Every structure is written in structure tokens, then in C-alpha cells.
Amino acid sequence: MPHALKERLLALMDTKHHWAWPRFEAPGLTREQLLVHFRHEYHTYVRDFPVLLARVLALGPPPAVRRALAENVYEESTGKLSFGVSHPELFLELMDGLHIDRAAVEAEGGHWLPAAETYRRFLWQATGAQPWPVAAAVITIFVEGSRHERAELAGTRARAPIEAHPWAVHYGCPVKNLRLMQAHALVEGDHRDDGWRSILEHVPDEGPLAERVVGAVERALQLWLRYRDSVAEAMGLSPSG
Numbered sequence: 001m002p003h004a005l006k007e008r009l010l011a012l013m014d015t016k017h018h019w020a021w022p023r024f025e026a027p028g029l030t031r032e033q034l035l036v037h038f039r040h041e042y043h044t045y046v047r048d049f050p051v052l053l054a055r056v057l058a059l060g061p062p063p064a065v066r067r068a069l070a071e072n073v074y075e076e077s078t079g080k081l082s083f084g085v086s087h088p089e090l091f092l093e094l095m096d097g098l099h100i101d102r103a104a105v106e107a108e109g110g111h112w113l114p115a116a117e118t119y120r121r122f123l124w125q126a127t128g129a130q131p132w133p134v135a136a137a138v139i140t141i142f143v144e145g146s147r148h149e150r151a152e153l154a155g156t157r158a159r160a161p162i163e164a165h166p167w168a169v170h171y172g173c174p175v176k177n178l179r180l181m182q183a184h185a186l187v188e189g190d191h192r193d194d195g196w197r198s199i200l201e202h203v204p205d206e207g208p209l210a211e212r213v214v215g216a217v218e219r220a221l222q223l224w225l226r227y228r229d230s231v232a233e234a235m236g237l238s239p240s241g
């Protein structure tokens, strides 16, 4: 069956959605609620995303995959293919624009949800061990990707103008503080293509390696959903309202 692996992974990515997500695209959240969300995002994967990518590179994948990962690490760590600012730093610019204290976002310790720790630990474990395609799939497909993977791959993902971004419209974030989203619009399409090509060109469509790749992405999705449930709960949100 051609592309069985691609379709299985896409089907998982289609479901990378959490019920609380639409609340972040609507007005009404307090700064305190947003801080809970952003602190956990920052510490689960935003701050260390370039390092997680570098861990996959350090597993020594084939040359074409190394090159793609090295470019991704370079951009995420330095932003020199976009604005000259690392993506974790662009995330903190977003915090400034939302009037969320960046020191509170960056602070270690404090209230830290166990489900966030479980998800973070999984990401570190998955990127620290062979086989490299499993590590790469978790980071470059699951973490870096979204439920819009099909559209990203088809080149048909529609992006609203930056002024229409919910952080600008509902939370007063100046457009100049939305460079993270702009950097992603500029360079992330390539990272999506590279991520998928790396896996699909090196993992046989069927067999034990394909099963491990799918299993790891499934596990990432499961732990991410639990993490998102617990953030929503800590923010005082519930599916019913």
C-alpha cells in the first residue's frame, strides 16, 4: 500500500486539536489564565525546541536529513533566515505584546503541572535515543506540526493577515510583537516539507520501524492531550463552558 505511513501519520496529525483551543482564539481570557498557558508552553517545548532538534541531529541521521535539521536548528536558535531573533526569544516578544511579565513566563519552579512534566520528559527521551526516525517524527512532525499538515504539504494552507491574528484582535497585541507567527509563515513551510521528507524517504512504509514511528507519534499525541487538559483545568476552563 503506497504512502500507508504518510496517511497514518496525517490521520494522527488531523486530530492534534484540543477542545480548549478555540478559547484562545476568542476574547475573555484573563492575563492570569494566559500566563498559565504560556508558562507551560514555554517550559514544555518552546524554550528548548532548538535543543530538541539538535538532539535529533546528534543521532547522526543520513546527510540530507542532517542538512534539513541543521537549517531548522539554525533558524530556531538564531532566526537568521527570518528576523535575526531566535524563536524562543520571539515567543517572549509576544509575551511583551500581551503585557504578560516575561520573567514570570521564564521563571523556573512555581506551579508546574505534572502532565506538562510527563509530556516534556517524553520529548527529551524520544529525542535522545535511536532509531533517529522515531526521534525526528516526534519533534519535526508532531511538535513542530499542527492539524493543518495536509494543507501545509499541499501548499494550500490559508493564513489570515497578521493584523487579524486573535492575539492582536482580542488581546491588543501590537503586530510588531507577532514576529513569531510571521517567522513561521516565512520559513516553516520548508520545515514541514523537510520533516515529512526525512521520515518518508527513510522509513519503509510497513514493518517494525514504521510501527515505532507511528507508535511514538500516537504517544506524543496522547501525552499532549493530557497536558492540554490539565492546562485547561488549571485555567478554570471546562469543555462545557
Ligand SMILES: [Fe+2]
Pocket (backbone or CB within 6 Å): 072, 075, 076, 144, 188, 191
Ligand atoms: Fe522550525
Ligand SMILES: [Fe+2]
Pocket (backbone or CB within 6 Å): 076, 087, 184
Ligand atoms: Fe519555530
